[in-house]
Amino acid sequence: MITGLAHAELIAVLAAVTGDAPRVMTVQGGFALPSGPFELGHRSLQAGLREWxxxxxxxxxxxxxQLYTFADRDRTDEATGRTISISYLGLVREQAAPGAGRPGWHGxxxxxxxxxxxxxxxxxxxGIAARLTEWAGAEPKRRDLRQRRVDFTFGLSGAAWNEDLxxxxxxxxxxxxxxxxxxxxAHPAGGRPMFADHRRILATGIARLRAKIKYRPVVFELMPENFTLLQxxxxVEALAGLTLHKPNFRRLIDQQELIEETGETTSGTGGRPAKLFRYRHAVLEERAMSGTKLPLSRN
Amino acid sequence: MITGLAHAELIAVLAAVTGDAPRVMTVQGGFALPSGPFELGHRSLQAGLREWxxxxxxxxxxxxxQLYTFADRDRTDEATGRTISISYLGLVREQAAPGAGRPGWHGxxxxxxxxxxxxxxxxxxxGIAARLTEWAGAEPKRRDLRQRRVDFTFGLSGAAWNEDLxxxxxxxxxxxxxxxxxxxxAHPAGGRPMFADHRRILATGIARLRAKIKYRPVVFELMPENFTLLQxxxxVEALAGLTLHKPNFRRLIDQQELIEETGETTSGTGGRPAKLFRYRHAVLEERAMSGTKLPLSRN
DNA sequence: TCCTTTTATACTCGTTTTGAGTATATCAGG
DNA sequence: CCTGATATACTCAAAACGAGTATAAAAGGA
Structure with a gap:
């Protein structure tokens, strides 16, 4: 008996930032995420994705x-059998866009x-909050539980907005x-829809990236070689969907010692010329920078 | 042409804590992690795993x-074709062990x-540090880079030990x-080996759990219904492999308001009886508790 | 030329959160 | 009624954080 036979498919959430717009690579005019079958010739999943x-x-x-692997029953196709989808998050420096395939980037x-x-x-x-409250109230028994969930998730009733959710x-x-x-x-409340569960996968990618920029220096994968502190x-603001406190942002950045001055300045933006910085790749390849949050005892 | 056909396999890292010993469920006398094929009848991967x-x-x-999905070429079997392995981390309350299958728990x-x-x-x-330094020096060109990596990863040369790595x-x-x-x-440096890459998967699980206990209340999934603060x-110490500062640990716990007193005490352990606590599941089902680490501006 | 606008960069200050240590309470058992 | 063991409650200084203010250096128009 052969069990567990399935098709393997790769799906990519490729993110980039242009100015202050965060973007994702799409196909079919913005309706789907790029995806393709996992070919037998590939060394590994990661290599397969990189290649195509x-x-x-x-x-x-x-x-x-890697983001997540799905194999829900509704992904099953009569003809081809069950499909396992393995999704990835990739970060891309946008300027490297050659004219060729002209992939579709969307905000x-x-x-x-x-x-x-x-x-x-x-x-x-x-509008969304109103509709959700309505939905919560539709089932009297679970109403309070649902409403608490809505409030927490969307930052209502005094709860703070949490960008990671x-x-x-x-x-x-x-x-x-x-x-x-x-x-x-019946009445979608907004946001451009996508094919199948692709928008859900995109949400997963955005959530992961928003969480990650806080404890890992991944933003630099999206920046050009040289950049100003404001850029x-x-x-970061584009990714997080929030505005940051400038002085404190700068303090945070330089106490981590992740970047260094190039010595040059740019007069691009109208005001006083800003110093250019670069990321110190080589020096701290591994550096996790995440400290512990446990109350350690010396020993 | 049919591409991307493969076998799907589930692998589980099931963790528990007994007293102060962290444990993992194994088969084959501790040589392998439990695993099995993903059957077509399962609703989803998660459901499939839970079931078996x-x-x-x-x-x-x-x-x-979910932990990670592998499909490296060396997992390919001549007879059955390529195998995709989807690994999971599961947390188990140990006392619920019925006599039945008698699964093998190992530290x-x-x-x-x-x-x-x-x-x-x-x-x-x-010994490990010595062997790694030797290895780093074996290739003069990459020596410095390698040594820095060794120092950072193992907390040598003044670097602090990071339990997450x-x-x-x-x-x-x-x-x-x-x-x-x-x-x-030629000369393994210690630690019991496992089948294929199972020890690597276990390492992935341990790393994930060590990272997670810092910002999500997952420890409680491993605790009995009622427990003392010392337990x-x-x-937590068992999982992290570190000792914690008692007063600060308690302060941390109660400022998060995740637990409440049951009203009872236990006189089990010799000294003054300790209050028993329980986790406040219901009340804060969702609560992420992770704050932001970005320097926000009010708006 | 000089004033205004715009952006860059440098400090200050009070509050909160951490790391670390000390003191007191309450039991079991000899 | 001590002693040993554990539980629990405070204290205190250093570091990190949130918020605000001040000064510097350019561009552009009156």
Whole structure:
């Protein structure tokens, strides 16, 4: 008896930042994430993905990490059998875009307009909150539990907005029938839909990246070789969907000693010329920088 | 042409804590992690795993999270084709052990003796450090880079020991030929070996768990219903392989308001009776507790 | 030329959070 | 009624963090 036979498919969330717009690579005019079968010739999953993304888009991927593997029953196809989808998050420096395949880059926030809080709380959230509260109340028995979940996830009733909960928010909206992808969603509440569960995978990628920039120096994978501190801050803000306190951001950056001055300045942006910096790759290849959060005892 | 056809296999790292010993469930007398094919009948990967672990061991799994998916070429079998292995981390409350299948629980530190720093730095590390330095020097060109990596990963030359780098340490030892699983490892430096890459998967699980206990209340999945603060501390210490500062540990715990007194006390351990506590599940189902580490600006 | 706007960069200050240590309470058992 | 063992409660200084202010250096128009 042969059990466990299945098709393997790779799906990529490739992220980049242009100015202050975070972007994701798409195919089919923004309707799907790039994906393809896992070929037998590939050395490993990671290598397989690197290869075909390189071929298809001409973009070399700097950082690549596995996101999640799905094999839900609704991914089963009559003809080809069960499909296992392995998703990856890749970070790309955008300037390296050759004219070739002209992959379609789209702004994150086209798909998740409620996630961008840089201009303050998006108005779209009012409608969403109302619909979710309605949904919570629809089942009297679970009402309180649901409402607490809504409040926490969307930062309502005094709770603070938590930018990391991208996936939880999307899933909650899915459950409540507020996204077009959900079968019975009568009145989708906003955000451009995608093929199958691709928007869910994108949400997973964004959530992972938002969490990661806080304890790992991954932003630099998205920056050009030389950059100003403000550019760096704008990139982080773009990813997090939040505005940061400038003096404190700079203090944070230089106490980590991750960057160094190039010695040059740029007069590009109108005001006083800004110093250019570069990331100190070589020196701290491994450096986790994450400290412990446990109350250690010396010993 | 059919591409991407493969076998799917599930591998589980099931962790538990007995007193102050962290343990993992094994088969074949401690030589392998439990694993099995992903059957077509399963609703999803998660459900599939839950089902057969429940059947095979009688242990209900509290918390379950995906670890990593592998499909390296060396996992290919002539007869059955390529194998994709999807690994999971599961947390189990140990007391729920029925006599049935009698699964084999083994201490983590049998496999990774260098990871337990509760009694101070293990002596075995001296030998390992010497062998790694030797390995670093073996290639003059890359020597400095390698030595820096060794120092950082193992906390040498003034660097602090970082308990999260379990996987990095194992991989470094693998590269240097210090573990029995590596093909040409002439003189393994310690730690019980496992089948194929199972010890590597275990290292991945331990690393994930050590990182997670710092920002998510997962320890409670390993604790009995009622417990004392010292028991809780001992469990965290067992997982982290470190000793903690008692007063500060308690302060940390109660400022998070994750537990509440049961009202009872235990006089089990010889000294003054300790209050019993329980985890406040219901109340804070979702609560991420992770704050932001970005320097926000109010807005 | 000089004033305004814009951006860069440098400090200050009070609050909170950490790391580390000390003191007191309450039991079991000889 | 001591002694040993554990539980629990405070204290205190250093570091990190959130928020705000001040000064420097350019561009551009009145």
């Amino acid at each position: 993304v390189g071929d298809q888009t001409g973009h070399p991927i700097g950082y690549l990490e 994150w926030y086209d798909y998740f307009p409620w996630e961008d809080h840089r201009q303050g709380r998006p108005k779209i959230l009012d 991208v996936l939880q928010r999307y899933e909650l909206m899915y459950e409540a029938g507020l996204v077009a992808e959900a079968g019975g969603a 760096l801050q704008r990139s | 672990v429940g059947d095979q061991t009688g242990h209900p799994i509290g918390y379950l999270e 983590w530190y049998d496999y990774f003796p260098w990871e337990d720093h509760r009694q101070g730095r293990p002596k075995i590390l001296d 379990v996987l990095q340490r194992y991989e470094l030892m693998y590269e240097a030929g210090l573990v029995a699983e590596a093909g040409g490892a 809780l501390q001992r469990s």
